[in-house]
Amino acid sequence: MRRALQLAARGPATGPNPRVGCVLLAPDGHLLAEGHHRGAGTAHAEAAALAELAARGASAAGGTAVVTLEPCTHTGRTGPCAQALLAAGLARVVIADTDPNPAAAGGADLLRRAGVDVEVGLLAEAAHALNERWAAAVARGRPWVTWKFAATLDGRSAAADGTSRWITSAPARADVHRLRAGHDAVLVGTGTALADDPALTVRAPDGTGEGGQTGPQPLRVVAGLRELPAGARLRDGRAELVHVRTRDPQQVLAVLAAREVRTVLLEGGPALAAAFARAGLVDEVVAYLAPALLGAGPAAVADVGVSSIADALRLDLAPGPDAVVRVGEDVRVTARPRARPAGERAPDPSHPPVVEEVARVHRDR
Structure with missing residues (x-):
């Protein structure tokens, strides 16, 4: 998982998608392939790792996928990763952090229902920190x-x-x-x-x-x-x-x-x-x-x-x-x-918000 986090950090810090890394392991634990998401419109981390494996004519059947974020279940610019892992015959999937996006979440449950052994929460704090701003934006x-x-x-x-x-x-x-x-x-x-x-x-x-x-x-x-x-x-x-x-x-x-x-x-x-x-x-x-x-x-x-x-x-x-x-x-x-404690008085909201500025403030201090 630490290696998957290193891979995820290679992805762009900006853009609509999170940074995700994936490591594929054989049933005996040796490394099969790895991948990370390179930005909107490119293959997700799981798909990138599976593509690397397929290019060598190898199989992930019976192996383990270690991913930093819950595999997605929706079809957007790319296909759903949870289905790709199922199609590859993975027996076990280890996930660091859950996906806050309701349109993409649910991959862990989908995999479990299909009989895959799923573990969630390994190094979750580190994985969440990597995508903190993205996750907050999606949730809010x-x-x-x-x-x-x-x-x-x-x-x-x-x-x-x-x-x-x-x-x-x-x-x-x-x-x-x-x-x-x-x-x-x-x-x-x-x-x-x-x-x-x-x-x-x-x-x-x-x-x-x-x-x-x-x-x-x-x-x-x-x-x-x-x-x-x-x-x-x-x-x-x-x-x-x-x-x-x-x-x-x-x-x-x-x-x-x-x-x-x-x-x-x-x-x-x-x-x-x-x-x-x-x-x-x-x-x-x-x-x-x-x-x-x-x-x-x-x-x-x-x-x-x-x-x-x-x-x-x-x-x-x-x-x-x-x-x-x-x-x-x-x-x-x-x-x-700082979050205000329950019951603490917030500032007076009587003034309407004003976005248009009237004071000169230099652009690049």
């Missing part, structure tokens, strides 16, 4: 939202005159492009799009090229009602652009979910961040903090309805050793909103 019916911002130690995202080049160091800005590359879409409001004319592409540290991006560029998303000018960099054709003409964060995510977008990097600025935070639609916060003080200027986030310290939106550091990391001269902090 909306993309996982990461809010990224850069600020001084006193929480300013720009100076009083509106300038923000550069709050953070070059290594931190390069790290933002790494962060972008790990998401399906990058989202800003029309305020930022009009004020900053951002490109929202993954670029190299010097601002050119593709920044080591090997897959497709993230989808560029603008939320709000105002039109973008014909000459805007977002219309340069380097990546697809979607303009969602609404100020409602829920509607924005519904549009993206319909496009099978699983992860969104929210880069739009204080008003956009506040709208998503107020709606409870931020899953993770990545803050780049520069050792500088401004004393005045726009804050990193606008009003989120907190009127007292008791109402504060508390966060916990993300699991793992990278929750707090020095990046160049700056510090990157990754945290997640």
